[in-house]
Amino acid sequence: MTKTTQRFFEARPESVGQARSFTTEALIGWGLPDRAEDIQLCVSELATNALVHGTTPGHGFLIKLDADEEAVRMEVHDSRRQHPEARQATAMDTSGRGLILVNALADGWGVEERTPFGKIVWSCFKATGGTTA
Secondary structure (H helix, E strand, C coil): EEEEEEEEECCCCHHHHHHHHHHHHHHHHCCCCCCHHHHHHHHHEEEHHHHHCCHHHHHHEEEEEEECCEEEEEEEECCCCCCCCCCCCCCCCCCHHHHHHHHHCCCCCEEEECCCCCCEEEEECCCCCCCCC
8 A cells, every 4th residue: 555645845944854854754654664764865865955956936845755565755846847967076065965875875766847847856765674554
C-alpha cells in the first residue's frame, strides 16, 4: 500500500529545517527509519535549492513524499523551470555540492516539468528492510 503526504513551505530560510522535520516525522510515522538520514539530507539540499534558485517572489515550495514496500520517493516542487545541474565544486567554493550529495545518497534522481509552471526535482530511495506500517 502506498503512503503519501505533502506540505507547502513558504520561501523563508527556516522552511528548510521545517521540511527536514516534516520528512523525518513522516518516515518514522510510516515505520521507515532505515533511510531517514539519507532522505533528510537530500530534502535539505533540494529544499535549499528550491528556496535559493527555484522560487519566484510570492511563491514557496512543496515537499511530497510517497512510500511503498520497495522505495520512498521524495519530490520538491518549485515555481521556476530552470533545471538544476550537478557540478564539481572547487575547494574554494562555498556552495555547489548539493546535487553531488543527492546523487551519492539517492538511488536515483531527476527533474520533471510541472504544469502550469515550475519543476519537480525528485529522488528515490530503495527500502533496506524497514517495516511499512
